Amino acid sequence: MSDRQLDVLVICGSLRKGSYNAALARTLPGLAPAGIKLRSAPTFADIPIYNFDDQQTSGFPAAATAWADAVRSADGVIVVSPEYNWSIPGGLKNAIDWVSRMKDQPFKDKPVALQSAAGGILGGARMQYHLRQILLSIDALLFGKPEVIVTFAPQKFDDKTLALKDQTAIDLITQQLAGFEKFIRRLHPNA
């Protein structure tokens, strides 16, 4: 086991600027162990809606390729996403649908950890379990516990700065990131 710093990609499932999940994603670098360096994924906002005919006629869109490259080159991925209609946002699913069709599919054998924030009592849990099911279909390696499920999100972020102020959530995230580093190093032959 080497001790090189791991490159971990952070994907946010929401596109809106004031997103609690984007705010959660921004807290990660400050809570990560020294062995993990985090970077943000390129946006999936400009990936067109999946159509096999487009793939046939003009190949993969540049935005989908850029997103896939970012996943492929990372040692691990953390997805931080809201729940829409009891599941994952369509935009995030659309990005997954595109990259799932690529040769050298980027999620294959990729360590992935999940986080969610939501206004309600379940904190986006349904999104997380559904995303686990989806990532199984593309052979990702899913981190188990601790889970990061930020319930009643409006109470847990600063109104103005959107900084995460809830100590319980901060502790869980810190534990998850430490656990994720170990998880990646166990699974990666050269990490």
Added chain:
Amino acid sequence: MPFTILTICGSLRKGSFNAMTQRALPGLAPAGLALKPAPSFADFPLYNADIQTASGFPAQVNVLVDAIRAADGVIICSPEYNFTIPGGLKNAIDWVSRVPNQPFAGKPVALQSASPGPVGGARVQYDLRKAFAFLDAFVLNKPEIFIGSCASKFDEKTGELTDETTRGFIKQQLAAFEIYIARVDAKK
């Protein structure tokens, strides 16, 4: 007056088996159902609440919302992508769900799926059922339509649904859907 039924296909490709299924429906429907295909969701932007706040709902979203609102029922024919709903269809549902008085509330919905594998897209249907539970739609229970090994069930050249067993099941589902809509509508 027949019930007007909006049919939504979850795939955008021209040669889609689910689009072929959708096209087969009018020929298998009872006289009490008038089916028409929904406007496309291909040009919907990916959902972003900031867009909604800054410029309202995109025009093409409103077109689909109006079509759903005007229909007595909705039938979704969708492939399964990565064990679940295609992202594009989910994105359309995400947009529609944010409209005031979202149109799936109280709306009868029936599900169909075709796929080349043995499961016939079952997982997309059960995930759609979850999303529609949240949206308070009335989703028809049985018969379920899972068109497995679908490549063998359509004419290669014309795209026509040729499998008699499947045609029989779809007829039964459409007949059941008519009865279901009448029951749901009576309590409106």
